[in-house]
Amino acid sequence: MRTIRLLACFVALFCVTSAHAAEIALAGPIRTIRAVGAKGEGNAAAANAWQTIVKRADPGDLIDLLKSMNGANDLATNWFRSAVEASTDAALKAGKKLPVNDLRAFLLDRDNDPRPRRLAYELIARVDGKQAASLIDGFLDDPSVELRRDAVARVLKQADGAIKKEDKIGKFRTALNAARDVDQIDHAAEQLRELGQQVDLARHFGFILRWSLIAPFNNADGVGFAAVYAPEKKVDLRSAFEGKDGKPAKWVKFVSDDAYGMVDFNKPFGELKGVVGYAFTEFHSDKAREAEIRLGCKNAWKLWVNGKEVWAREEYHRGMRIDQYRLKVNLKKGKNTILFKACQDERTYSWTKQWQVQLRVCDATGTAILSTDRPSQVASR
Amino acid sequence: MRRIALTVLLISIIIPLGGADWMRFRGPGATGLALDAKVPTKLDAKKHIAWKADLPGRGLSSPIIVGDRVIVTASGGRDQTRLYVICFNAKDGSKRWERQFWATGRTMSHRKTCVAAPSPTSDGKFIYAFYSTNDVICLDLDGNLQWLRGLTHDYPNASNSLGMSSSLMVVGDTLITQVENDSESFAVGLDTKTGVNRWKMSRPAAANWTSPILLKRKGGDLALLQSSAGMTAVEPKTGKVHWQFRDGASTIPSGVVGHGLIMIPSNGLTALRHIEGSEAPEIVWKQSRLGPSTASPIAVGDHVFVTNKVGVISAANVKDGEVAWRLRIQGPFSASPVAANGHLYFVNEKGLLQSVKIGAGEGELAGSIDLGQTVLGTPAIAGDALYVRSDRTLWKIAE
Numbered sequence: 195m196r197t198i199r200l201l202a203c204f205v206a207l208f209c210v211t212s213a214h215a216a217e218i219a220l221a222g223p224i225r226t227i228r229a230v231g232a233k234g235e236g237n238a239a240a241a242n243a244w245q246t247i248v249k250r251a252d253p254g255d256l257i258d259l260l261k262s263m264n265g266a267n268d269l270a271t272n273w274f275r276s277a278v279e280a281s282t283d284a285a286l287k288a289g290k291k292l293p294v295n296d297l298r299a300f301l302l303d304r305d306n307d308p309r310p311r312r313l314a315y316e317l318i319a320r321v322d323g324k325q326a327a328s329l330i331d332g333f334l335d336d337p338s339v340e341l342r343r344d345a346v347a348r349v350l351k352q353a354d355g356a357i358k359k360e361d362k363i364g365k366f367r368t369a370l371n372a373a374r375d376v377d378q379i380d381h382a383a384e385q386l387r388e389l390g391q392q393v394d395l396a397r398h399f400g401f402i403l404r405w406s407l408i409a410p411f412n413n414a415d416g417v418g419f420a421a422v423y424a425p426e427k428k429v430d431l432r433s434a435f436e437g438k439d440g441k442p443a444k445w446v447k448f449v450s451d452d453a454y455g456m457v458d459f460n461k462p463f464g465e466l467k468g469v470v471g472y473a474f475t476e477f478h479s480d481k482a483r484e485a486e487i488r489l490g491c492k493n494a495w496k497l498w499v500n501g502k503e504v505w506a507r508e509e510y511h512r513g514m515r516i517d518q519y520r521l522k523v524n525l526k527k528g529k530n531t532i533l534f535k536a537c538q539d540e541r542t543y544s545w546t547k548q549w550q551v552q553l554r555v556c557d558a559t560g561t562a563i564l565s566t567d568r569p570s571q572v573a574s575r
Numbered sequence: 576m577r578r579i580a581l582t583v584l585l586i587s588i589i590i591p592l593g594g595a596d597w598m599r600f601r602g603p604g605a606t607g608l609a610l611d612a613k614v615p616t617k618l619d620a621k622k623h624i625a626w627k628a629d630l631p632g633r634g635l636s637s638p639i640i641v642g643d644r645v646i647v648t649a650s651g652g653r654d655q656t657r658l659y660v661i662c663f664n665a666k667d668g669s670k671r672w673e674r675q676f677w678a679t680g681r682t683m684s685h686r687k688t689c690v691a692a693p694s695p696t697s698d699g700k701f702i703y704a705f706y707s708t709n710d711v712i713c714l715d716l717d718g719n720l721q722w723l724r725g726l727t728h729d730y731p732n733a734s735n736s737l738g739m740s741s742s743l744m745v746v747g748d749t750l751i752t753q754v755e756n757d758s759e760s761f762a763v764g765l766d767t768k769t770g771v772n773r774w775k776m777s778r779p780a781a782a783n784w785t786s787p788i789l790l791k792r793k794g795g796d797l798a799l800l801q802s803s804a805g806m807t808a809v810e811p812k813t814g815k816v817h818w819q820f821r822d823g824a825s826t827i828p829s830g831v832v833g834h835g836l837i838m839i840p841s842n843g844l845t846a847l848r849h850i851e852g853s854e855a856p857e858i859v860w861k862q863s864r865l866g867p868s869t870a871s872p873i874a875v876g877d878h879v880f881v882t883n884k885v886g887v888i889s890a891a892n893v894k895d896g897e898v899a900w901r902l903r904i905q906g907p908f909s910a911s912p913v914a915a916n917g918h919l920y921f922v923n924e925k926g927l928l929q930s931v932k933i934g935a936g937e938g939e940l941a942g943s944i945d946l947g948q949t950v951l952g953t954p955a956i957a958g959d960a961l962y963v964r965s966d967r968t969l970w971k972i973a974e
Contacts, residue, residue, distance in 0.1 A: 232729045234771035237722035244720050268679040269725055272710075276674050276720045283672065309677060343653055375653060492736070509757040512736035512782065518683055 220255055223247050224262040227273045240273055247277045251284035256317065257296050263310035271309055278313060282320070292321050301329070308338035315341060334372045337559050346373045350381060363389050370398065374560040376516050399516070400554040400562025401455020402475055402532070406431050408445045409463045409471030412438040413537050418470035419494045419508050425472040426498070429533060438469055445474075452552075454516060459536055459549040466549070468540040475532050477555060478566040479525040485563055487532070489553040490518040494537035499523045500530055510539040511546045517560070525555075525563075597640045597957040600694035600742035601911055605788040606831060607873040609956035612915040615974050616930050618942035625960065625971040626668035631659050633966040634691035635740065635909070640665060640957035641697045644716060647969055648704050650690035655682045658690065660704045660714060665958060668971060672718035680708030680727030684738025687951070689966070692740035694786075694953070696750075698767065703750050707739040711752065713770060722770035726752075732759035735782050742786040744798060746811035749773055751798050755783035762787075762800055764814050774814030779804045785829040790837060790849060797849070799837060801830055806839055808849070808856075818854050820847055828867040828911070833874030834893045840867050844881060846896060862896030865889055871911040873919065875933060880919060882908050888919070888931065890938060900937040904929050909951035915961070922963055926950040928972070946970060 223243035230236035247255065256278060263274045282292065300306055301314040319326035333345035346369050353365030363386065370382035370393070383393045396403055411423045424435050437443030446462050459471045479485075487497065487504065492514040496506040504521050538549040555563045601607040615623045632651025639646050643666060649659040656678045662671040682690050684707055695704040701721060704712045709726035727733050735756040744751045750765040760780045764773040778800070785801040790808065797808040797817055805820040824830075825840035832838075836859060837847040844865035847856035865872075867881040874880075878890045878899060886906025890899045910922045918941060919931045926946035931938045948965040955962045960973035 234722065234724055234765075234769055237724075237769045237771065241721050248719065268677065268728060269723060272676045272679070272712075272723055273720065275676060279674060280719065340653060507732060507758060508780075509736060512757065513683065513685060514736070515683055518681075518736065 217258060220258050228266050228270050230269050230273060244273060244277050248280045251281055251288060253285045253290050253292050255281060256293060257300055260300055260310040260314055264307045275313060282317060292317055294318055294322055304337055311338050312340045339374050339559055342372060343375055346378050359389060363391060395453040396455050398562060400556050400564055402553055403450040403455055405448045405457055405473045405475045406445045407448045407459060407462055407471060407473050408443055409459060410438045410441060410466050410469035411443060413470045414468045419537050429474050455552045455554060457551050465547055467538060467542060470537050473534040477530045477532055479527055479530060480566050482527045483525050485523055485525050486556050486558060487521045487523050487553060488517040488556060489551055490514040490516050491551040492548055496535040498533040597955040599696040599744060600637050600786050601953060607911060607913040609915045612956050613959040614915040614956060614961045616916055616918050616941050618928060618930050618944045620944045623972050625973040627968050627970045628663055628668040630967055630969055633689040634964060635688055635951045636691050637694040637953045638955045638962040638964055638969060639695055639697055640955055641699060641716060645962060646695060646702055647964055648691045648695050655690040658706050658710060662718060674718050676712060678708040679710055679725035681734045682708055683736050688738040692738055694742035696743040696745050698745045703743050703745060705743045705752060709733055709754055724770045726754055730759050740784040744787040746796055746798060749811045751787050751811060753787060753800055755802060757782055764811060773812060776814050778802060783826045785826060788830055788832055790832055801839060818856055820856055827869050828871040831872050831874050838872055838879050860896040862891060865891055865896060870908040873912050873914060875914045902938045904940055911953040913954050913956055915956050920954060920961060922950045922954055924949060924951060928963060
């Protein structure tokens with residue numbers, strides 16, 4: 195009995211020591227890869243580190259590699275991803291087994307970053323498709339949008355196949371509430387409407403509908419993008435200015451009735467060309483928080499939050515879509531101001547008429563963050 | 576005249592003879608030529624589809640072939656955020672390896688195109704992949720990562736909401752790419768060993784989907800960068816500008832070098848000649864009736880061939896641009912033509928691969944294979960085989 199205990203202690207000590215040794219062996223290469231930066235900084239050293247990792251072809255390294263992706267920048271994350279893939283290829287080719295239980299534990303720990311968790315899922319799926327499939331239902335509220343998408347797809351399929359109307363409604367409503375991808379949201383919303391249900395898509399996305407707009411300022415020859423017009427200096431919704439060609443520019447209230455939150459400058463001001471307009475709103479946050487402003491716009495534009503320029507983009511009529519641009523912002527508790535500048539060019543093709551933006555506030559997963567003073571649900575959208 | 580003759584002599588013309596690797600968009604020197612490759616001419620689906628392989632995502636990029644490896648890029652997943660590099664065995668189409676990366680730049684594009692629109696390239700030792708997201712990835716031939724760059728990560732306004740498609744060109748130890756768009760527009764030469772910038776130059780702030788081409792000369796090769804403004808000849812390693820052609824050019828089909836001339840889609844088609852030491856090239860001829868549509872021109876023998884929107888091929892004399900004959904086949908084409916075995920090969924957007932016999936007299940349709948899928952990428956030729964890819968499939972066409 196004593197011998198067995200001693201043996202068990204020895205085995206346990208060996209395992210701990212081996213794991214510790216692996217951790218030490220990987221520490222340097224991981225540190226090197228995490229240090230890669232912009233403009234190729236650290237690439238040469240990272241290539242050596244990558245080779246060191248991959249040559250080990252040790253499945254026992256996978257969890258450490260996945261953990262090393264937590265908080266890493268996008269470039270380092272890709273270095274680690276390919277190291278995990280190459281190590282896994284080599285390990286499987288050598289007949290080694292992946293640590294599926296450890297991968298599962300890593301995957302299910304939502305404190306880990308979404309991308310390495312998704313990669314852990316794909317590794318499990320590679321060697322144990324049945325187990326991977328069994329996990330999907332649990333991803334319906336997952337912070338990883340990729341994992342969540344699989345769960346929503348499954349619910350949508352169930353909803354499509356359901357016979358009873360109330361079952362279909364229940365499933366589609368579940369799918370809609372969980373969905374963060376536009377195609378899945380549209381699918382669920384369309385089916386719910388066909389079933390006689392009311393859906394407020396603008397609320398689901400978090401599109402801001404209530405704005406004050408002002409136009410037209412001059413953008414002949416594209417000068418308006420760089421020009422600093424009065425609203426950029428101070429927003430006073432009672433003020434009026436002399437706009438392009440002497441036309442009056444004054445603030446007007448605008449409430450979008452579009453399900454996807456389109457704010458169309460052509461509606462209050464007419465189809466003007468070579469002009470600049472501004473949209474202003476106040477957004478009330480229940481707490482100080484990090485957030486994303488996501489917008490789609492096919493005009494040149496600038497965005498300010500709380501008076502600070504967040505981003506500027508000088509591109510005209512190359513296309514727009516929901517969440518075309520994702521911008522990280524910090525919201526204050528209480529009132530925040532959002533000022534958007536939309537520049538319309540002078541071309542007169544049918545595809546250059548649009549002068550519009552759709553803008554929403556959400557978290558990193560795309561879950562809507564609503565202004566605390568937003569009116570209650572609008573059923574018709 | 577003597578100076579011109581001397582210049583012509585100094586320019587070594589690339590006429591690939593076939594069997595060699597095909598390591599970039601439109602192959603050796605971006606000519607589209609593999610003249611001695613014994614590719615089937617009387618195309619027959621039952622006899623000539625050697626194999627086909629599934630692809631994990633979309634792509635307009637051309638396959639490249641390095642030795643016995645066929646390398647293809649693709650984009651897939653949610654919003655095309657997943658970038659793929661896949662390596663197949665040329666012999667049987669089996670997969671050797673696959674690598675995936677997350678896009679670091681914007682993935683939006685027009686629905687006709689996709690993130691994997693630019694073609695990868697190789698210098699025979701390493702593979703360089705590029706995407707509309709401006710991710711640049713260098714792998715060795717066994718899929719080992721050498722370096723990566725996120726050019727939108729580095730230059731955040733560098734993107735085109737319609738998508739980008741300029742393909743890479745490697746010259747010596749410099750990798751050249753054009754990241755040209757309405758906003759943050761530039762070209763960059765990267766050190767092939769580390770991916771670090773050797774040089775970066777501002778480019779016209781206008782969307783541009785053309786790819787760099789190479790002018791071989793004894794004084795050192797020049798990279799020719801086309802844009803809406805015209806063409807700029809630069810030293811690949813330093814980015815030093817040698818000359819500029821300022822008469823405007825197309826932003827979709829790229830130029831081609833042949834017979835000592837640079838034939839550029841500009842005012843129809845314009846033939847330029849490099850003059851050593853001059854700040855501008857000589858304009859040899861212009862032919863307004865030779866304006867190519869999406870597909871780039873190709874020069875074979877004494878003719879340069881262009882295709883228009885409705886599938887009409889125009890064959891013009893390289894010496895003066897005069898049209899010799901025209902032939903209508905089934906278009907429209909997004910893919911550029913390639914040439915081998917006395918034939919031109921065209922694949923239209925519906926996936927109809929067509930061979931056209933050229934040589935003495937007028938061209939004639941020799942055969943076709945209906946691949947049955949949308950094909951927008953330019954074929955590749957190596958080892959007596961033609962490789963064509965769609966959004967779902969890679970085909971090898973061979974005897």
